Amino acid sequence: MSEKKESALNAAQTAEKKRREVVAALITRGDRFMICRRPEGKARAGLWEFVGGKAEEGETLEAALVRECEEEIGAKVKVGKKYKTVLHDYPDISVHLTIFYATVESGEPRPMEGNAIAWITPAEIPNFSFCDADIAIMKEIFERGTIG
Numbered sequence: 001m002s003e004k005k006e007s008a009l010n011a012a013q014t015a016e017k018k019r020r021e022v023v024a025a026l027i028t029r030g031d032r033f034m035i036c037r038r039p040e041g042k043a044r045a046g047l048w049e050f051v052g053g054k055a056e057e058g059e060t061l062e063a064a065l066v067r068e069c070e071e072e073i074g075a076k077v078k079v080g081k082k083y084k085t086v087l088h089d090y091p092d093i094s095v096h097l098t099i100f101y102a103t104v105e106s107g108e109p110r111p112m113e114g115n116a117i118a119w120i121t122p123a124e125i126p127n128f129s130f131c132d133a134d135i136a137i138m139k140e141i142f143e144r145g146t147i148g
Helices: 003-016 061-073 122-127 132-144
Strands: 019-029 032-037 051-054 076-089 094-106 116-120
Touching (some): 019 061, 019 076, 051 061, 061 076, 076 132
Parallel strands (some): 019 094
Antiparallel strands (some): 019 032, 019 051, 032 116, 076 094
């Protein structure tokens, strides 16, 4: 196949993938921040990521983040300012990831969906395998040595 045809095919396949709005929380506790391991049976199972998930149709990003945190870690969070946005294409989905600072308002975070959670320092980032969409952000936090 010619390079031009292959490029056109790749562009068409990317256009067919639905871009999903995904939200995530950067929740801190002292010098640590929370990460969550994706449960078995889900795409990218076993990889670590920020707590969060897909926004539903008609849902604000902030409301989606509050809902996802309640579902994934059993805690109500207060959503703060936007930290970063990332566009990433996985083989199965294209995501527009918006990460917000968040604080726990009520409840003690705990695994709720067969996942695991961990509170890590920036220096501990290399000890975990992260979802591709989060890698650049984790690298930035690691290199800076601080969360904020």
